[in-house]
Amino acid sequence: MKLAVFVSDFRNTVDTLDRLKPEKLGVILVGNGVYHAVIKENGAPSPVLKTSADFYALAEDLETRGINTANVKNNVKVISYGDIVDLIFNDYEKTAWL
Numbered sequence: 001m002k003l004a005v006f007v008s009d010f011r012n013t014v015d016t017l018d019r020l021k022p023e024k025l026g027v028i029l030v031g032n033g034v035y036h037a038v039i040k041e042n043g044a045p046s047p048v049l050k051t052s053a054d055f056y057a058l059a060e061d062l063e064t065r066g067i068n069t070a071n072v073k074n075n076v077k078v079i080s081y082g083d084i085v086d087l088i089f090n091d092y093e094k095t096a097w098l
Helices: 014-019 031-037 059-064 081-090
Strands: 002-007 024-029 054-058 076-079 094-097
Touching: 002 031, 024 031, 024 081, 031 054, 031 059, 054 059, 054 081, 059 076, 076 081
Parallel strands: 002 024, 002 094, 024 054, 054 076
Antiparallel strands: none
8 A cells, every 4th residue: 555644743753654554655744744854853853754755845834834945854855735636646545644
């Protein structure tokens, strides 16, 4: 199964992500979840970004929070709402929200 997971909060959701075992995992950071794409915890990237997955951050939510896309980690692709629709219909079979 190919699963896209929306992460909309900055709380640590690594335990839940680690338990998921899809064939392909995409983590879409939206809302306050976009902070995972830029903030370091104790000098290291967010533990969420250490999960084996493809990472995406919604450009509009980064902009709303005053985050410059140049500050987003290299392994996170900045995407638009249209890109999310494309991912859901073309790349992932199921979606979940954390």
